[in-house]
Amino acid sequence: MAKHPQAYFWKVMAGELPPPRMADTLGITFTHIDADAGTIQTTFEAGPEFTNPAGHIQGGMLAAMLDDTMGPALAATLGPGQFAPTLNLNVSFERAAKVGVITGQGRVLKRGNDVCFLAGELFQDGQRIASATATALIRTMPTG
Amino acid sequence: MAKHPQAYFWKVMAGELPPPRMADTLGITFTHIDADAGTIQTTFEAGPEFTNPAGHIQGGMLAAMLDDTMGPALAATLGPGQFAPTLNLNVSFERAAKVGVITGQGRVLKRGNDVCFLAGELFQDGQRIASATATALIRTMPTG
Numbered sequence: 437m438a439k440h441p442q443a444y445f446w447k448v449m450a451g452e453l454p455p456p457r458m459a460d461t462l463g464i465t466f467t468h469i470d471a472d473a474g475t476i477q478t479t480f481e482a483g484p485e486f487t488n489p490a491g492h493i494q495g496g497m498l499a500a501m502l503d504d505t506m507g508p509a510l511a512a513t514l515g516p517g518q519f520a521p522t523l524n525l526n527v528s529f530e531r532a533a534k535v536g537v538i539t540g541q542g543r544v545l546k547r548g549n550d551v552c553f554l555a556g557e558l559f560q561d562g563q564r565i566a567s568a569t570a571t572a573l574i575r576t577m578p579t580g
Numbered sequence: 581m582a583k584h585p586q587a588y589f590w591k592v593m594a595g596e597l598p599p600p601r602m603a604d605t606l607g608i609t610f611t612h613i614d615a616d617a618g619t620i621q622t623t624f625e626a627g628p629e630f631t632n633p634a635g636h637i638q639g640g641m642l643a644a645m646l647d648d649t650m651g652p653a654l655a656a657t658l659g660p661g662q663f664a665p666t667l668n669l670n671v672s673f674e675r676a677a678k679v680g681v682i683t684g685q686g687r688v689l690k691r692g693n694d695v696c697f698l699a700g701e702l703f704q705d706g707q708r709i710a711s712a713t714a715t716a717l718i719r720t721m722p723t724g
Contacts (some may be wrong), residue, residue: 444633457631458638487601488651489588494602495666496644503640507632522639526670 439471443518445511462497464504467539469512474544476509482538493533495566498558502527502568505540506554510572513547517579520552520572527568533560550574583615587662589655606641608648611683613656618688620653626682637677639710642702646671646712649684650698654716657691661723664696664716671712677704694718 439446447453449466463481470476478501486497503525510520542556554570583590591597593610607625614620622645630641647669654664686700698714 448633456633456638457629458641461629485601485605489592489600489655490663490665494600494644494647495669496640496647497602499643499647499669499671500638500640503638503643511633519634521634521676522673524670524672525639525643526668527643528668529666532665 439512440515442516443511443514444516445508445514458500458504462501462504466508469508471512474509474513474547476505476512476542478505478508478540478542480538480540482533482535484535487535490532491534493535493538495527495529498529498533498566499525499527499568501538501540501558502556502566503570505542505558506556506568506570507572509542509544509556510547510552510554513544514574517577518574519577520574522570522572524571525568526570527566529566531563531565533558533565536560538565545569583656584659586660587655587658589652589658602644602648606645606648610652613652615656618653618657618691620649620656620686622649622652622684622686624682624684626677626679628679631679634676635678637679637682639671639673642673642677642710643669643671643712645682645684645702646700646710647714649686649702650700650712650714651716653686653688653700654691654696654698657688658718661721662718663721664718666714666716668715669712670714671710673710675707675709677702677709680704682709689713
């Protein structure tokens with residue numbers, strides 16, 4: 437799982453391409469990326485606009501953060517022209533999350549030639565608030 | 581599954597309580613609610629701020645829409661002082677979704693005394709884009 441500097445993820449990291457809009461919406465920062473190990477650490481800013489009737493962060497937004505933690509863990513290992521849509525996402529909500537900083541850890545459990553299995557966790561105030569697994573499929577953009 | 585007008589969900593529907601912030605973020609509208617049948621129909625406005633590197637709606641945001649479709653299907657059946665946090669959410673992403681209107685259908689598959697199983701689907705341009713199941717647990721707020 438070598439790092440490809442010309443791949444989309446690393447061009448964004450290098451500031452050569454703009455980040456996706458969703459990255460801004462979630463206030464994501466990558467605090468650690470290891471393409472060889474297939475691991476990543478993220479930080480999110482969970483704002484009041486993400487709150488549910490209980491005043492906690494809506495579970496779907498935690499799913500969005502987990503998706504944006506696990507996806508980049510895999511994206512960091514892709515080559516130029518490759519992308520890896522998530523096919524399935526399974527999230528367990530372990531504790532209520534409040535407005536504020538949420539940190540994430542993602543890892544590539546298995547990176548096949550195309551089928552990949554991912555795992556991720558979110559933490560707040562030192563406690564795990566949610567965990568997830570995902571299935572993703574590596575595809576290569578047609579060149580024309 | 582009778583409707584309780586004094587329950588939180590119906591007070592919001594009646595304009596007696598403000599909707600949760602997340603409802604505004606997702607641009608949700610309820611187009612059909614049947615508490616007796618445990619079914620609901622929703623409409624969302626998927627904005628450009630939800631897009632991933634491919635320019636499609638990020639999968640996590642579709643999970644958020646499914647959560648806000650299935651959750652209210654159950655919430656519409658709750659009594660005063662009851663709430664039902666989602667414990668687990670499992671989403672399959674069937675097609676890419678683009679910026680624009682997304683509609684949802686949710687239903688209560690089984691409403692136990694406390695454990696509930698939910699299902700939901702999202703559609704865009706007449707095609708299903710994602711489906712999900714969820715597990716929720718009915719709890720009652722302590723009265724003091």
